[in-house]
Amino acid sequence: KAGVTQTPRYLIKTRGQQVTLSCSPISGHRSVSWYQQTPGQGLQFLFEYFSETQRNKGNFPGRFSGRQFSNSRSEMNVSTLELGDSALYLCASSLVGGADQPQHFGDGTRLSIL
Amino acid sequence: GNSVTQMEGPVTLSEEAFLTINCTYTATGYPSLFWYVQYPGEGLQLLLKATKADDKGSNKGFEATYRKETTSFHLEKGSVQVSDSAVYFCALIQGAQKLVFGQGTRLTINP
Numbered sequence: 001k002a003g004v005t006q007t008p009r010y011l012i013k014t015r016g017q018q019v020t021l022s023c024s025p026i027s028g029h030r031s032v033s034w035y036q037q038t039p040g041q042g043l044q045f046l047f048e049y050f051s052e053t054q055r056n057k058g059n060f061p062g063r064f065s066g067r068q069f070s071n072s073r074s075e076m077n078v079s080t081l082e083l084g085d086s087a088l089y090l091c092a093s094s095l096v097g098g099a100d101q102p103q104h105f106g107d108g109t110r111l112s113i114l
Numbered sequence: 115g116n117s118v119t120q121m122e123g124p125v126t127l128s129e130e131a132f133l134t135i136n137c138t139y140t141a142t143g144y145p146s147l148f149w150y151v152q153y154p155g156e157g158l159q160l161l162l163k164a165t166k167a168d169d170k171g172s173n174k175g176f177e178a179t180y181r182k183e184t185t186s187f188h189l190e191k192g193s194v195q196v197s198d199s200a201v202y203f204c205a206l207i208q209g210a211q212k213l214v215f216g217q218g219t220r221l222t223i224n225p
Binding site for chain 2: 043
């Protein structure tokens with residue numbers, strides 16, 4: 001069974017640009033969550049999608065947005081990039097999303113802002 | 115709000131040593147608890163989980179017991195190997211699908 005697939009693995013952008021990251025969950029998983037990992041702040045929750053609807057949201061500015069498609073694939077968009085957006089962005093999926101269901105992570109997209 | 119606190123790293127041990135990484139949490143009610151491991155250049159892999167008090171999660175020789183009375187979920191392994199070198203994250207989830215992570219503990223095992 002294929003795991004969670006994130007593309008691209010690496011991305012370099014400049015300040016002010018926008019970027020779109022993609023996540024394909026494990027087949028049959030309908031909940032997709034996004035996390036930002038930085039050395040200073042650690043792992044922080046961005047948002048979670050289920051059945052094409054954003055179900056939960058973390059404390060990030062509106063420049064961070066996402067969506068989920070009918071096949072459960074998800075995209076995350078960051079507009080007007082800032083230097084502080086440099087991070088590893090991780091996507092995780094689970095069946096329907098419940099407290100007892102573990103989330104399975106992809107290898108992440110490493111975003112560098114110049 | 116919910117939070118997780120892990121012991122400060124880095125931790126360096128010799129092969130075959132006993133490992134303990136402390137983790138305590140703050141939450142109302144009964145969260146589910148997890149340990150994740152991150153190898154260099156990779157995402158997080160679920161190591162083990164426990165969903166209710168007194169549950170013991172175990173995998174690959176690692177164990178952790180959900181202790182409600184001490185709000186703890188310490189990770190232990192009786193004999194570590196070089197291949198266990200990684201960063202370990204304790205995490206909880208309660209209600210909404212939002213994992214709350216500890217700051218991570220970097221573990222290095224020397225041969």
